Amino acid sequence: MAQLTVDINGKHYPLACADGEEAHLQKLADYVDGKVRDLGTKLGHVSEARLMLMAALIIADELNESSEGKGGSSLIGALSESDMASVLNEVASEVEAMATKLAAE
Numbered sequence: 001m002a003q004l005t006v007d008i009n010g011k012h013y014p015l016a017c018a019d020g021e022e023a024h025l026q027k028l029a030d031y032v033d034g035k036v037r038d039l040g041t042k043l044g045h046v047s048e049a050r051l052m053l054m055a056a057l058i059i060a061d062e063l064n065e066s067s068e069g070k071g072g073s074s075l076i077g078a079l080s081e082s083d084m085a086s087v088l089n090e091v092a093s094e095v096e097a098m099a100t101k102l103a104a105e
Contacts, residue, residue, distance in 0.1 A: 008094075009036045009051065015090065032091060035059060049098040056091045 004022050005014045006029035017025045035055040043051070 006033075008033045009040065009048070011048075013090070013094065028086075032059065047098075047102070049095050049102065052091055052095045052098070056088055056095070059091075060088060 001016050002019045002022050003014065003016055004025055005012050006026060007013075008029060013029075015025060015029075032055060035058055036051055039051055039054055039058070040046070043054075046054075
């Protein structure tokens, strides 16, 4: 199992993936990072958890549109559902961890 650290919105997240999948996972993380940063620019000051959640929902919507043949971005069209599900699961885990941390404060 390979180890990789990805950066999303300036934060580092260590991840594990199958050997040889590092570049692919990095490409997915770069896409998620772009969505999160774009949202942050458009929305201004919002919590990290909300930003990650909104990015996950937008990516899920793109995946849904792509799978229904409505277009979507070229990267999303090139990704398998399992690839995107993996990224969304990682983002959801991070959002849950942030929500737990915020609730404890």
